[in-house]
Amino acid sequence: MSERSDHDVVSDLRRLFDDERLTVHVAPGARDAVVSGARRVRRRREMAVVGSGLAVVAVAAVGVAVMAMPPNGDQQGTVAASGTGPTLSTAESSSVAPPSREPQVERVPTQSDTKEAPESEPRSEPPPPSKTSQDSSPDVPNVPLYASGPIGPSGWGPIELGMSYEEVRKAGYLGENTAPPQGCTTYVLSTRDDQVSALTISESGVGRISAGNNGRTPEGVGSGTSKEELRNTYPDGTESDGVYRADTGAGTTYEFAVPDGDEVSGFALTDGTC
Template sequence: MDDIDDELRRLFNDDRLDVHVTPDATDSVVRGANRRRRRRAATAGTFAIVALIGAGVGLTQLRPSEDDSAGPLMPTSSSAATTTPPPSVSTYTQTVTVTVDPPTGSQGTTQGGSSTPKSSRPSTTSTPPKEGSPGVWGKLALGMSEENALKTGSLTNPGEATGSACRPYAMQTNLDSDAVLISPARGIVRIKMPSTARTSKNIGAGSTVAELKAAYPGATENGSELVVQMTATPRWAYVFDSDGTVVTAARMRLADQDCPGA
C-alpha cells in the first residue's frame, strides 16, 4: 500500500505532467461561452418566431372569413333588389246551377214555356197555342206530312196502320202509343196533349167542366166531348174529354181530317 502512495506522489510532482495555460486562455473560454449563449439565444428566438408564425397560421385557418360569415347570414342590398317576387295566382270560381223537375207555372208549363218530362209521366215541352194560332206542338204541327214529322225526331214507336191507313205514333213527350195520328192524305190530324199540359187559358186534365166553359164560352158539347174551335189556318180545334164534371183528357185535332177516332 505504501508503495502505491509513493508512486502516485511521485507522478503528481512530476513537472512533465503539468498543463501549461496560455495567458489568453481565460479570455478564450469567456468568448467561447458567450458565443454559445448567443447561439442558444438565437436558436431559441428562431424557434419562438416559428412557433408564433405557426400559431398565427392556425388561428387564421380556424377563424371564419368575413365573406364566409356575412354571406349566408346577411343578404346584400343588391341581392334583395334583384329578387323576383313570386307570381300572383288568380282563382276563378264558376257556379253551375242545375234545375231538376222545376215547378210548373200557372199555365201547367215551366217558366219559359216548357216542363221537364218525368219518367213515369212525360209532360209537354211546348207552349200550347192560343186562339188564332196554328195548331203547333213542339216541332209538330197539324197538317204536317208523315215524312216531315219523322224528320223532327219527335215521334217514336210507330204503331200499325188502321184500315184507313192512318198510323199512330208515340211522342218523346207523351209515351201514349197513339199520341199522334197521321193520315197519308192529311198529314198529322191529331195530337194528344200530355196529362200535365194546360192550354193558354189554364185548362187541361183535372179542370172542371165549369172552368172550361168559363174560359171558353164558345165550347160546344158532343157527348162526352167539349170542342173549342180555333180561328187559324189550317182550321183546328181543342177537344176535351170529360166525365161530365171534370176534364179527363185534351187533344188538338185538325178540322179537316179523315181518320176515325181522331
C-alpha cells in the first residue's frame, strides 16, 4: 500500500506529533538562563529608550520639527555594548549553566547591574534628564523626529527593535488612528519617510523595520543593489524563496528581497519576532 489519501496523511501527522521522541529534556538552570536573557533584552530596550527620549526632548527644546539625525555613535555604541554583547557571548560558556555574570534574578540588581542600567526607573516611561516635557502629556504623540541614516543592526535612528508600540506612537511615528498591535501588525509610518516605509510591531515590540526606497544598511545596500554586490557585502547570507538573509552579528537579521535574482528590490531588519 503506497498511495495515501490526504486523510491518511493527516492522521499520520497527528500520530507523529504525539510521538514521545519529540520530548526534549529541560536543561538544569534553564529557567535562570531565560530569565537572565529577558533582563538583558529589557535593559537593552531601556537604553534605547533613553537614547530616543533625549533626542525627542532636544527637538522640542529647539522647536524644530525636522532634524537630521547623525549616526549617533555614542548612544548606539552603548546599547550594543550592554545589550547585544552578553547575548552573543553566551557561546563562551560551554555547559548548561547560565552565564555567571548574570547571577540571581530574584534579587535586586547587583552593583554591576545598577552601574550598567538604571533599572530603578519606571520602565514604561523613558527616563529623560528633564522630565517635564515628557510627563505632562503622556498620551499626546510627540512631534515626529525625522531620522536620517542607515538601518543598522539594532534599528533606525531613534527606532530600535523591541521598542513598544506605545513608545513608537508617542514618538509620533504612527498615525493618530492606529490601534495597538494584535500579533504582528504592520504600520505604515505617518512620517512618509523614504528610508523606512513600515514598522511591524507585536505585543513584544517592534519586530521588523521595513526599508523604503531610499533605505540603506550601514554598508550601503538597499533597493537597486546588485545581487553580486549584496553577496560580496554579506557573504555569509543564505537565500531561499527569493529572500537573501544575512545575520547582522547583533542577533538580528537583514532580509533582502531578491525576487528576480538580479537586484535587491527591498529589505527589512528583523529580530525574528515578526
